[in-house]
Amino acid sequence: EDKVVQSPLSLVVHEGDTVTLNCSYEVTNFRSLLWYKQEKKAPTFLFMLTSSGIEKKSGRLSSILDKKELFSILNITATQTGDSAVYLCAVGGGSSNTGKLIFGQGTTLQVKP
Amino acid sequence: ETGVTQTPRHLVMGMTNKKSLKCEQHLGHNAMYWYKQSAKKPLELMFVYSLEERVENNSVPSRFSPECPNSSHLFLHLHTLQPEDSALYLCASSLYRGDTEAFFGQGTRLTVV
Numbered sequence: 001e002d003k004v005v006q007s008p009l010s011l012v013v014h015e016g017d018t019v020t021l022n023c024s025y026e027v028t029n030f031r032s033l034l035w036y037k038q039e040k041k042a043p044t045f046l047f048m049l050t051s052s053g054i055e056k057k058s059g060r061l062s063s064i065l066d067k068k069e070l071f072s073i074l075n076i077t078a079t080q081t082g083d084s085a086v087y088l089c090a091v092g093g094g095s096s097n098t099g100k101l102i103f104g105q106g107t108t109l110q111v112k113p
Numbered sequence: 114e115t116g117v118t119q120t121p122r123h124l125v126m127g128m129t130n131k132k133s134l135k136c137e138q139h140l141g142h143n144a145m146y147w148y149k150q151s152a153k154k155p156l157e158l159m160f161v162y163s164l165e166e167r168v169e170n171n172s173v174p175s176r177f178s179p180e181c182p183n184s185s186h187l188f189l190h191l192h193t194l195q196p197e198d199s200a201l202y203l204c205a206s207s208l209y210r211g212d213t214e215a216f217f218g219q220g221t222r223l224t225v226v
Contacts, residue, residue: 004155034214041201041220042117043156048214088156100169101215103156 002027006089006104014112017079021107023089024071033065033072034101036088043088046074079111116140119204119218126194127226134189134221136204144210145187147179150201150220162187163210194225 004025013019025033032050036043047056049065049072056063060079065072076083086108090101117138126132136145147159161169162181176198178190187204201222205215 032214036217041222042203042217045214045216090156100158100161101156102158105153105155 002091002094002102004089004091004102004104006087006107008107009105010108010110012110012112013079015080017111018075018077019079019109021074021076021087021089021109022071023073023104025089025091025102025104026070027091027093027102029093030067031092034090034092035063035072035074036090038086038088038106039084046087076109079109081111081113084109084111117204117206117216117218119202119221121221122219123222123224125224125226126191128194128196130194131190131192133191134202134204134223136187136189136218138185138204138206138216138218140206140208140216142206142208142216143184144207145181145184146205146207146215147187147189148203148205148217150203152200156203159189161210168210191223194223196225199224 007022032048034048035046047063052067060077063074086106088106089104092101094100120135144163146161148156149159150156158171159173160179165181176193180188201220203220204218207215
């Protein structure tokens with residue numbers, strides 16, 4: 001059965017800290033791994049990773065994929081209170097080529113002032 | 114704003130009611146999806162439509178009935194729901210079927226009483 005597991009499930013840090021969120025997966029016909037940020041309702045797209053070892057960066061956020069070990073990490077440096085959200089990892093793949101995304105449980109990040 | 118709009122944002126319905134959720138996108142995408150997000154559970158894919166054709170039904174009970182009249186609109190018709198169907202229902206779209214970079218709407222928070 002396809003699965004995506006995120007860790008930790010929740011995290012509390014102070015402003016200025018650096019955090020690393022983890023995502024491991026076992027998905028047939030892997031196509032891509034995506035990170036989303038969900039603050040209230042709509043998950044908003046952060047990164048899509050398809051190749052191992054190539055870091056993607058956007059401001060204080062960065063992510064990298066290891067297709068051999070089947071995991072990805074999302075780093076956030078110099079955290080701010082506005083980074084508080086649920087971070088979702090999703091893997092595109094599965095037995096049917098329909099754009100299906102298999103989601104992890106999410107990591108709830110709280111950044112305290 | 115992601116370009117994917119869902120209405121209503123909140124819905125409370127009785128178990129004998131019939132209601133519909135609506136999703137609209139003007140991104141020129143050809144694939145649309147319904148996801149369910151229950152408390153403390155990962156997002157679960159419900160249905161995939163590609164060019165108005167249903168290409169995946171992820172073992173969803175028949176009390177949920179999707180409809181895709183054109184590539185810009187997607188509905189989820191609800192009837193005789195159960196309290197355990199209370200959840201956040203998210204619509205998403207992607208450029209093509211099989212393209213995993215999906216953009217999500219704000220969701221409809223459904224409560225079944």
